[in-house]
Amino acid sequence: MPANTMPANTMPANTMPTHTMPANTVEKVKALLAAAQLTVSDDELERFVAVYPTMRAQADSLYLRHLKDEELALGFDPSAPAHDDWSLT
């Protein structure tokens, strides 16, 4: 028989098991999930905790110094050429 999807309690590489996490990381994730009103299993909590430091570091990487004066891209309109010489086909 073909294999099914990965068991729910299998961790991918590059994430950290919960017992190696600082206690405040676990508490942060619990607080964030609670604020979102999400009720998750212990196994799922462990998976969220394991990946949280990576996610937080990735999000922090967007706070680039040279974006200080950048506006949001809300009102995103890719039809508007970013340069005058961009001709639409």
Place this chain on the structure above:
Amino acid sequence: MTSDGLLPTTIREAAADLRAGRHTAVGLTAALIERTESLNPTLGAFVTVTAEHALEAAVAADRDFAAGVDRGPLQGIPLAVKDIIATRDAPTTANSRVLDPAWGAGVDAPVVERLRDAGAVIIGKATTSEFACGLPDPDKGFAVPRNPWNIEHSAGGSSSGTGVAIAAGLVLGGLGTDTGGSVRFPAALNGHTGLKVTFGRVPKNGVVPLAYTLDSVGPMARSAEDCALLLEAIAGHHEGDRYCVDIGVPRYSTLLTGNVDGIRIGVPMPYFFDDEGLDDEVRAAVLAAIDVLGDAGAAVEETVVPHAREAKVANTITMGAEAFAYHRDDLVTRWSDYGRHTRMTLGRAALFSAADYAQAQRFRSYFMREVAELFESYDVLVTPAWPSPARRIDAMASEDMVVGPSFSGPWNLAGLPAVAVPCGFSTDGLPLSMQIVAKPFAEDIVLLVADAYQRVTDWHLRTPPIARAQQSSLAINS
């Protein structure tokens, strides 16, 4: 290039056969439905097969041919539609227990309506990752889509079923949606062509949303030329989609000259070719494909996409936040009704902050401007479409999307057109794929380069053994 069996393998070939009287639409449709009934239990390509309605559409197509009515190259062509796109003759499930069964009932999304107006035959609703995100969960009652080149391996996602159906020869093309790579991912893993269109090129109303400022509906087929034929039918303004742009639709297929002489190709080496998550065989195959284009006259030069790694992150945050907004109430009250991977994927967005979403949009402004400058120097960028060949299904986890690279997501963030094109096979016999990216609304350019490559290679026409076995046992009763 020629097909390798009794049934046509491309839309262009089938269209010629239908007009030459070598096949009828009914014969072609019946043969593909028979093949689907045989292979779908193994491959999980379709949620629903609408055989009766498909045959009715085929009868109508044949009647039109007989009456001298020609609606274009899609007339009588069997296609698949991803099961997050509304069709009037079948329920839309989004492969989920959560979606209201009444969602989209009895109506066609504009893209489906346009396909039907062009005379296409919709064979059924193709399997999707639940709500176009996450990985399959067999415990929720939906089939797990399987790669026809090796059924132990992933078919990619989220437009999995359309990709499987094309690769296995169950249909000649179809529709997927792409928010972070969901047309290109299955195209890459199943070994065919898939086009992510410019945001706003194709109407997306009538489609279950994933991320409002990233979603796009795109054509999937064996060849770039077939994608062009599909795009001609589905592109263009629709008042029901506030993001859909009101500009003309070129006859893309007539612009495929096969000539890349003088086309400027940028090859962004950092991240796209040196990330540790990139498989060596993918890297070698894509670089070899670039050499083919260079030999054909394109001017190839190494370049850099600034902050590409961060662009993947910004796309992930944007997608997660917008999807979470759509799903929040159901995640709160029906957490366990979502598939186990889907709820983890959606739930992770709760770990970002509101400021992170705003910052992702500020980054998007910056990234779009930087990429625009890049396209002053290059007509297209070429990268790997996906970092690896299809992985074993039992080795995948939803967290892979967090820790691994994405060569597709940055282009969703910038709203650009990008096509995945087969460019080889791994030593394990799994498809490899390159990605061709261009400036907004330059679908003609990405398709031209892809088509030029496909005129001198045949990777896109290879069929998996499971399909060849079926092909030899079928004959069209025209």
